[in-house]
Amino acid sequence: MISTLLAMQMDWALVLEKFLLIVVVVSVSLGFAMYSTYAERKVAAALQDRSGPNRFGWFGLLQPIADAIKLFSKEDIIPNKANKVLFVMGPGLAMLAALMTSAVIPWGDKVVLGGREISLQIADLNIGMLYVFAVVALGVYGVMIGGWSSNNKFSLLAAIRGASQNISYELAMGLSLIALLFVTGSLSLKDIVVGQQTNGWNILYQPLGFLIFIVCAFAECNRTPFDLPEAENELNFGYHQEYSSMKLGFYLFAEYINMFISSVIMATLYFGGYDIPFFNEAASSLHPNILALMGFGALMAKTVFFVFVFMWVRWTIPRFRYDQLMNLGWKSLIPLALFNMLITGAVVLYLQNGWPKF
């Protein structure tokens, strides 16, 4: 017992380093989500020939703070017949699931501080992709618990819709990723990025897989055209109808964090992660810290682009009907993903073993 404690003592620096990394990553995610709400309104305005928020701060840049103050100062209502424990838990769970995914994402290469090499990844799990899937699946609980505990039939309907939608699209998403894993040969996100640095980005090998993945990512994040769980005009406001004040804010915020994380994951899986395009990191003579910073910048640029695509799509196309949603998921995306998997598997086998001899 004491020896294990002593052994742990040696790694205090590691614990501190990881703790700081977690704080930074979480606050970056939160800050990014905060400004996505602003960006969403600006992008929506620009696409509709309006100017968007421009009163508070320079170009309205302090708008998210104004929104937060407004949400915090609103009355917090818990319905009389709601299940109070679950009702309070719902938004927290949604937020938790949204933030937890960021643990396995490689935000950059190594940083050297005082002779210590610090990897810019909270945990390099060898099953990173599976972890992401598990946590994303947990996100359904936020929706489901929120909808069920409000004791409101519209919320419940919306929650059931949301849950079944997420589960249906997770299937196609998983299948499209299996094809990707055939190519990369590893579940670790770090390995996937390093592989892309040498072999070129995965989008070149998996264009169809990426298409399926991005469609499923839209559905997983409950973004238009798949925003049925919060369909304003059919189900009032969806699963968070009974929520008010910052609890509602948490649900809306979780959506933006989800969007951020799925953009990061898309960039990591298909667009080289922190890889800087047309630049050989291994051969460059720059200081590793500068390289890491540049890599982080590249990842963020890709992420911002995907977040913009999320918003762009939202303000372009209308919502799917529920049967259309299910048809698309089960009858189009899953067969397509299976087909993609089959072709990829065949090609990978051919490249490894050559043409089979009968």
Add this chain to the structure above:
Amino acid sequence: MQPLTNRAKNVDRRPMTLAERAYLPAILKGMGITFSHLFKKKPTIQYPEEKRPFSQVFRGLHVLNRDEEGRERCTACGLCAVACPAEAITMEAAERQEGEENLYREEKYAAKYEINMLRCIFCGLCEEACPKDAIYLSETFAPANYDRKGFIYGKNDLLIPNPLTDREAYEQAAGGRVRQPVGSR
């Protein structure tokens, strides 16, 4: 059946082609359209800083006019109040005293003159009814207020600035609409 007009079009009920069922071409086309809007000029007028010019015939807040010597033209005859379909105008007349000739143009004047801007429908009939060119509708509208009392405009709010002491403000308030005094009609 004989078509009544030539504008009727047959609805295309053929099943969707594969390209249409894939949604993607149509979605990309739509995204192209919305993207082009990023570069379009915004028609927004940034209101408090920037104001839309009103038309010359816009009927806004009332102005009680003065003559070129800065004397109030209103004689409290009450024709505007009679003409008003919304009964928004009330006034009290008073007699001009010795030594007030520089304030009021004629022997009788309005001691109190109130227009309720919540009742007023800005029809301009008061302006038409006035025999003394004393009331005009200007090119501004009543600003928001916190209570109803704030919408009852008295003489202080309505009177145009004195052209002798404050020429600039007078001309700004007169705008293009208040005709220059032409003497008694």
